[in-house]
Amino acid sequence: MYINSHDHQTAGCVTCQEQSEDLYQTFFESSVNPLLIIDRKTTIQHANQPFFKITHTNKADVLQKTTLDKFINSNHKARLIKKIKSWVKQSNSKIFSDEICLKSPHRPKRHCLIKMTKIAHSDLIIVSIVDITERIKAENLLKESQQKFYTAFNHFPVMILILDHQQRIIEINKSARKVFFITTPSSSVIKLNQLIKDGFLPPQISDVCLSRRNHQMEDIIFTTKKNKRFHFKIIANKVKDKDGNPEWIIMIEDNTQVVKARKIIDNLPNKIIQAHEEEKRMISQEIHDTFSQSLAALKMSVQTVMSKTTTKNKSDLVAIVNQVDQLIESSRTLSQNLRPEIIDNLGLVPSLEQLAKSIHQRFDSHITIQASVKKLNLPTDLALQLYRITQEAILNAARHGQAEEIQIKLYRKKQQLKLSIIDNGKGFDQSNIDTSSKEGSHLGLKIMVERARKIHADYAIQSTVGTGTKIFLSVNLVQ
Numbered sequence: 116m117y118i119n120s121h122d123h124q125t126a127g128c129v130t131c132q133e134q135s136e137d138l139y140q141t142f143f144e145s146s147v148n149p150l151l152i153i154d155r156k157t158t159i160q161h162a163n164q165p166f167f168k169i170t171h172t173n174k175a176d177v178l179q180k181t182t183l184d185k186f187i188n189s190n191h192k193a194r195l196i197k198k199i200k201s202w203v204k205q206s207n208s209k210i211f212s213d214e215i216c217l218k219s220p221h222r223p224k225r226h227c228l229i230k231m232t233k234i235a236h237s238d239l240i241i242v243s244i245v246d247i248t249e250r251i252k253a254e255n256l257l258k259e260s261q262q263k264f265y266t267a268f269n270h271f272p273v274m275i276l277i278l279d280h281q282q283r284i285i286e287i288n289k290s291a292r293k294v295f296f297i298t299t300p301s302s303s304v305i306k307l308n309q310l311i312k313d314g315f316l317p318p319q320i321s322d323v324c325l326s327r328r329n330h331q332m333e334d335i336i337f338t339t340k341k342n343k344r345f346h347f348k349i350i351a352n353k354v355k356d357k358d359g360n361p362e363w364i365i366m367i368e369d370n371t372q373v374v375k376a377r378k379i380i381d382n383l384p385n386k387i388i389q390a391h392e393e394e395k396r397m398i399s400q401e402i403h404d405t406f407s408q409s410l411a412a413l414k415m416s417v418q419t420v421m422s423k424t425t426t427k428n429k430s431d432l433v434a435i436v437n438q439v440d441q442l443i444e445s446s447r448t449l450s451q452n453l454r455p456e457i458i459d460n461l462g463l464v465p466s467l468e469q470l471a472k473s474i475h476q477r478f479d480s481h482i483t484i485q486a487s488v489k490k491l492n493l494p495t496d497l498a499l500q501l502y503r504i505t506q507e508a509i510l511n512a513a514r515h516g517q518a519e520e521i522q523i524k525l526y527r528k529k530q531q532l533k534l535s536i537i538d539n540g541k542g543f544d545q546s547n548i549d550t551s552s553k554e555g556s557h558l559g560l561k562i563m564v565e566r567a568r569k570i571h572a573d574y575a576i577q578s579t580v581g582t583g584t585k586i587f588l589s590v591n592l593v594q
Contacts, residue, residue: 151242152234155203157183157196160239169246170219183242188216188224199231203240217244226251274367278324280360282307291367296340314340323351324363334374346374407446414439462490463498467523470506478513480521487526497590500566501534507559508536508586516540516584527592534588542578 143150149166153159159181167173170186183199184192195215202211211231216224228245268275274291276284284305287297295315299305310316317337323330335347348368356362414436421432464486471482493501505523512518518540525534560576563586567574572590 148246149244151183151244153183153240153242155238155240157199159183166244169217169222169225169244171222186217186219188218191215195229202231203233214247217246274369276307276320276365276367278307278363278365279304279356280362282321282324282363284310285362294339294345294367294369317347317349319349320365320367323349323365324353334370344371345369346371407443410439410443410446414443463493463501464488464491464525466498466502467505467525470502471509471521471523474509474513474521480509480513480518482509482521482523484523484525486524491527491532493532493592497570500570501532501588501590504563504566504586504588505534505536507563508584509538511559512536512538512540512584516542518583530591530593532590532592534590536586537583539583542580542583544580545576545578 143161144163146163147165149169150163151159151166152161158179159177160179162174162177167177170177184196187195195213198213199211213229215227215229217227218224225246226248228247230243230245232241232243233239234241268286269289271288272290274294275286275288276291277286279285284307287305291297295310297305297310297315307316307321311318311321317335319332319335323332330351330353332349335349336344337347338344346369348370350366350368352364352366354362354364417432417436417439421429421436424432464484467484467486471484474480475482491498509521509523512521516538518538521536521538523534523536525532527533564574567588570590572588575587576584577587578584
């Protein structure tokens with residue numbers, strides 16, 4: 116068959132058009148996303164298989180019968196159709212896009228991104244639908260996670276600041292704002308150095324972020340703008356931002372109550388010792404004012420009876436008077452041991468001499484006292500604690516160590532008062548004694564240590580089984 120050149124050109128155009136339509140049809144059908152072709156009334160003219168799959172429909176029920184709005188969730192339908200109609204009336208062919216909820220009879224609603232483009236020189240519109248349900252879920256989870264993080268961040272009891280690599284505060288939680296009285300907007304970037312300079316934050320925060328410094332600081336004392344005093348513990352952790360620049364997470368823990376509680380606990384032994392001394396004083400006073408006075412009255416009564424009796428019966432009464440004298444002396448000794456008034460009247464050295472005499476009478480231990488200064492003019496509490504330490508030491512040496520010789524030295528060297536107590540008793544194994552414990556035996560040694568701490572004295576004890584015990588104490592007289 117003969118075809119002229121014009122017919123040949125026409126046939127070539129038809130072939131190209133058919134090839135283009137075949138290529139377009141192949142692209143339309145092979146797309147993984149749902150594609151539609153609708154007219155200006157949104158009636159669906161063509162649709163690919165992914166659309167029928169996502170909507171659980173078929174060609175026979177949809178094509179040229181159903182409008183697009185039938186597949187849109189009712190919450191979005193009216194808004195979307197209005198926007199589409201307004202867009203169709205426009206003469207230009209700009210792309211229309213929006214987010215919709217695509218409904219399906221047998222599947223939960225799907226969040227989709229819909230895009231529309233007018234086909235030139237026709238009344239048709241191509242519609243592309245991208246399922247973004249999983250992306251929306253991920254975004255919601257991320258938002259929920261961020262919300263939980265910021266809720267925890269803001270309500271966390273520890274104060275938290277986040278610094279960038281230029282030491283600017285990019286985040287600060289409510290706990291920190293409340294304590295430091297920082298009222299700047301949370302969204303603004305705050306300069307750390309400026310807040311430190313203005314007295315809002317302790318300067319150690321800047322130091323703890325330097326690589327050459329420790330990343331943890333204990334017991335930082337800071338007074339806020341409202342004159343409230345805090346004890347802080349500051350911890351800095353170095354992390355990296357998305358660009359690899361260093362950031363610092365600063366955690367500031369308020370240890371004020373812990374420090375106060377620790378001071379109360381540390382001072383508790385002193386209070387116990389004070390209460391113990393006060394109880395001794397009251398018992399001593401009771402013995403002196405009641406028991407000793409009653410014995411003295413009894414002696415006077417017996418002596419009165421003696422003056423009226425015959426010589427034959429006087430010997431029995433003399434024996435009774437002697438027994439009463441012994442009881443009076445014992446009560447005085449007991450009263451003095453409980454609270455030696457001689458400390459208040461004459462001082463420490465005479466009190467120790469009287470104590471040595473009493474211990475010698477009870478245990479027959481030979482006690483010598485060497486004092487470089489007879490009158491030291493010590494504060495009463497200091498003198499009393501030194502007396503108690505010496506009393507406990509020589510009692511332990513005489514009673515438990517069975518020492519025959521006990522030597523006490525007391526002398527002053529510049530502003531230091533030195534006390535040493537050395538005996539030749541049995542001694543003991545120091546490795547079996549924990550003077551910090553409140554349980555077990557050797558309670559006397561532990562009380563001696565607490566008394567030494569009360570007067571801020573340096574205290575040392577040396578003892579070996581079979582060679583006796585040495586106790587050394589040094590206290591600063593200028594406090």
